[in-house]
Amino acid sequence: MFDAIVIGSGMSGGIAAKELCEAGLKVLVLERGNDVDPGKDYTDMVMPWEFPNAMRVPEDEVARDYPVQSQCYAFSEATKHFWVKDSDHPYTTPADKDFTWIRGYHTGGRSIMWGRQSYRLSDLDFEANAKDGFGVDWPIRYADIAPWYDKMEKFVGVAGDRDGLPQLPDGENYLPGFELNDAEKQFKAAVESKWSSRKVIIGRTANLSVAKPWHEELGRSSCNNRSICERGCSFGAMHSSLTNSLPAARRTNNLTLVTDAIVHSIIQDPKTGKATGVRVIDRKTKVGRTYEARLVFLNASAINSAYILLNSASEHNPNGLANGSDQVGRNIMDHMYALSTAGMFPGPKDSYYKGRRPTGIYIPRFRNYAEDGDGYVRGYGYQGGVSRLGSRPRAGMPGIGAELKEQGRHIGPWMAYISGFGEMLPNPENRVTLEKTAKDQWGMPIPHIECKQGPNEAKMAKQILADGRAMLEAAGAFVVNQAKEAGPPGLGIHEMGTVRMGRDPKTSVLNGWNQAHEVPNLFCTDGGAMASSGCVNPSLTYMALTARAADHAVKLMKEGAI
Amino acid sequence: MIDEIAMNRRALMGRIGLLIGAAALPPEAFALPKGKAAKKFLAAPQFATLSAVADTVIPADETPGAVGVGVPRLIDGMLVTWASADTRGQIVGVLAAIDKLARDADRKSFAALSPERRKALLVPYDKDAMKPGPKPTEKLTALQAMMAGPPVMNPSWVKLKDLIITLYYTSEVAMTKEEIYEHVPGKWVPSLKITPGMRPFASGGPF
Numbered sequence: 001m002f003d004a005i006v007i008g009s010g011m012s013g014g015i016a017a018k019e020l021c022e023a024g025l026k027v028l029v030l031e032r033g034n035d036v037d038p039g040k041d042y043t044d045m046v047m048p049w050e051f052p053n054a055m056r057v058p059e060d061e062v063a064r065d066y067p068v069q070s071q072c073y074a075f076s077e078a079t080k081h082f083w084v085k086d087s088d089h090p091y092t093t094p095a096d097k098d099f100t101w102i103r104g105y106h107t108g109g110r111s112i113m114w115g116r117q118s119y120r121l122s123d124l125d126f127e128a129n130a131k132d133g134f135g136v137d138w139p140i141r142y143a144d145i146a147p148w149y150d151k152m153e154k155f156v157g158v159a160g161d162r163d164g165l166p167q168l169p170d171g172e173n174y175l176p177g178f179e180l181n182d183a184e185k186q187f188k189a190a191v192e193s194k195w196s197s198r199k200v201i202i203g204r205t206a207n208l209s210v211a212k213p214w215h216e217e218l219g220r221s222s223c224n225n226r227s228i229c230e231r232g233c234s235f236g237a238m239h240s241s242l243t244n245s246l247p248a249a250r251r252t253n254n255l256t257l258v259t260d261a262i263v264h265s266i267i268q269d270p271k272t273g274k275a276t277g278v279r280v281i282d283r284k285t286k287v288g289r290t291y292e293a294r295l296v297f298l299n300a301s302a303i304n305s306a307y308i309l310l311n312s313a314s315e316h317n318p319n320g321l322a323n324g325s326d327q328v329g330r331n332i333m334d335h336m337y338a339l340s341t342a343g344m345f346p347g348p349k350d351s352y353y354k355g356r357r358p359t360g361i362y363i364p365r366f367r368n369y370a371e372d373g374d375g376y377v378r379g380y381g382y383q384g385g386v387s388r389l390g391s392r393p394r395a396g397m398p399g400i401g402a403e404l405k406e407q408g409r410h411i412g413p414w415m416a417y418i419s420g421f422g423e424m425l426p427n428p429e430n431r432v433t434l435e436k437t438a439k440d441q442w443g444m445p446i447p448h449i450e451c452k453q454g455p456n457e458a459k460m461a462k463q464i465l466a467d468g469r470a471m472l473e474a475a476g477a478f479v480v481n482q483a484k485e486a487g488p489p490g491l492g493i494h495e496m497g498t499v500r501m502g503r504d505p506k507t508s509v510l511n512g513w514n515q516a517h518e519v520p521n522l523f524c525t526d527g528g529a530m531a532s533s534g535c536v537n538p539s540l541t542y543m544a545l546t547a548r549a550a551d552h553a554v555k556l557m558k559e560g561a562i
Numbered sequence: 563m564i565d566e567i568a569m570n571r572r573a574l575m576g577r578i579g580l581l582i583g584a585a586a587l588p589p590e591a592f593a594l595p596k597g598k599a600a601k602k603f604l605a606a607p608q609f610a611t612l613s614a615v616a617d618t619v620i621p622a623d624e625t626p627g628a629v630g631v632g633v634p635r636l637i638d639g640m641l642v643t644w645a646s647a648d649t650r651g652q653i654v655g656v657l658a659a660i661d662k663l664a665r666d667a668d669r670k671s672f673a674a675l676s677p678e679r680r681k682a683l684l685v686p687y688d689k690d691a692m693k694p695g696p697k698p699t700e701k702l703t704a705l706q707a708m709m710a711g712p713p714v715m716n717p718s719w720v721k722l723k724d725l726i727i728t729l730y731y732t733s734e735v736a737m738t739k740e741e742i743y744e745h746v747p748g749k750w751v752p753s754l755k756i757t758p759g760m761r762p763f764a765s766g767g768p769f
Binding site: 053067178228351397399 | 566627645648681682692711720723727728743744748753756763
């Protein structure tokens with residue numbers, strides 16, 4: 001019998017483990033995939049020319065095993081082992097509703113390959129549902145979570161500037177922000193002089209620009225500006241659950257990590273209403289077993305957390321556990337992405353930079369804030385950068401021989417690119433359900449995902465592209481490439497909303513402490529909990545919600561309330 | 563008849579010249595990549611065509627060219643370890659088409675032509691290949707479509723040319739001689755004045 005079980009060892013599960021272990025609880029973390037050994041599994045010390053096949057995954061293997069995962073920019077021969085085989089982990093979608101579900105099943109989950117951008121939500125986000133009526137009101141406001149953002153930013157190490165923008169609150173504990181290059185400074189000046197409501201700032205990122213003693217205690221050191229973070233960082237300079245949260249949990253001697261344990265369902269005692277344990281299926285032997293605990297944290301990632309609740313249906317809970325509201329699995333949101341604009345930029349001719357900075361520029365939200373949106377609610381931000389275009393010759397351009405080789409020797413021109421990330425509204429019809437008959441190799445029902453962007457998203461996407469073009473052109477860039485529409489949901493890799501927080505048990509699954517309305521000792525603190533998506537990268541919010549919920553759960557346990 | 567050994571010899575001659583001027587570099591810096599695919603797919607005449615094509619796309623000058631860094635051997639290996647049957651077919655088809663170009667024009671194999679003559683044939687072939695082509699039948703995501711650029715008339719040639727360029731510029735020689743590669747740059751320097759003759763920095767990842 002453990003004090004607590006944490007389902008999932010990734011971004012939020014690692015924090016749950018750390019916080020609960022540090023509070024003195026004996027914690028079992030269940031990870032469905034294999035363990036990862038940084039010494040063996042990281043490829044960040046392999047030189048580019050040492051990879052077979054020029055870092056490309058064999059074409060037949062991509063088609064057979066990775067048709068979805070290979071769509072992620074970070075998928076390559078160097079990282080292949082960090083992505084699930086789609087062939088092993090099937091899901092279904094309607095033919096006209098693509099959903100690109102990106103997954104990493106191993107210790108640390110997707111926190112090994114994540115994009116590291118770390119921003120806070122603000123009250124602009126926490127009040128949005130109540131103001132415009134989409135979704136249900138968040139049961140918390142910014143002041144409730146702000147101290148937990150502070151705590152998490154200090155622990156993970158977020159490098160960023162304090163920009164003083166109400167829609168993008170600053171952290172108290174930022175490490176020094178990475179500096180803009182000369183062309184980015186020029187771009188910033190041009191955009192900000194034309195629009196006083198728009199700001200160009202350095203992207204806030206979970207890379208240790210300067211490691212602090214509490215980072216070094218966990219074996220982490222400062223960033224070396226390699227920008228191959230997705231291969232795993234042997235310097236521990238980027239935050240991951242594997243090399244930061246779990247080691248912090250482990251040093252308390254309160255952590256037990258069991259890998260290859262696929263959670264089947266959560267068991268509820270119908271008399272007390274409490275969760276008593278978790279059923280798992282061994283990934284290798286396919287044999288089932290049960291673990292018991294006084295407290296359960298569900299951190300399997302948004303779709304899988306909803307899946308586990310749905311699969312926990314029983315005589316008493318025919319629609320799944322904690323699902324009296326019928327909201328479990330609904331309201332999938334993912335940020336709109338791939339709304340990119342790129343252009344040649346008249347940057348300083350004799351200026352260059354050295355090193356591969358692990359972040360880019362960020363343009364915080366200005367629509368439906370300081371500037372009106374064109375017929376939609378909510379807003380968007382941009383990520384991007386201004387960099388020297390790779391000078392390597394490109395196969396798709398005419399040219400061979402000495403001329404081609406000579407071209408590769410010159411430092412390329414400046415290119416500016418910005419890509420919008422747009423908020424998606426909660427829509428109950430966007431949902432994950434369980435296939436009635438189709439099962440995977442472990443006998444588990446296959447998830448069925450139905451998710452589509454709606455008219456609000458379509459209108460927003462138009463303005464994301466128009467504003468992107470306008471800002472590049474205002475800064476003197478010549479636009480050479482622009483997307484036409486957002487990619488289908490999923491590949492933003494910010495899926496969330498399926499186990500939402502809310503004030504009313506009739507319309508939400510979790511209360512203001514991420515505690516299931518119907519199961520008092522069950523907490524869900526991954527992306528599932530999100531009542532709205534905001535437009536910023538969400539991992540930091542998941543971590544802050546987790547630390548806050550863990551603190552509350554421990555208090556309730558001490559009081560004997562759960 | 564030109565083959566990889568002959569071209570390696572020429573590349574080696576270039577390297578010796580280079581070594582005189584660059585004594586600080588260890589000889590290993592010029593070694594062929596180790597431990598890569600050894601299996602072969604192409605028949606000897608096809609391999610000779612590939613070597614001649616690679617040499618024409620990226621010839622040796624003061625640095626080794628595509629043949630000098632082993633690109634033909636690596637492509638031959640990748641046809642076994644990486645390529646789908648469709649890609650193999652495309653590459654073989656392009657090599658045959660280029661060889662036919664030479665036989666039709668000069669009644670010799672492409673590999674038997676002088677470097678100048680090879681280039682004279684390949685430049686218009688390359689140019690024609692880039693003309694706008696029909697839209698691809700396979701469905702691309704928005705991002706893939708943006709990255710792929712406009713469809714061209716001869717995508718098979720672009721595929722082979724891309725392999726030659728990619729394998730050349732991910733070779734140790736190119737990344738350290740044609741470009742500057744630091745695996746662990748250390749500090750981020752946001753502003754650096756460009757000096758005459760300065761080479762571009764190479765990247766080892768998607769960014």
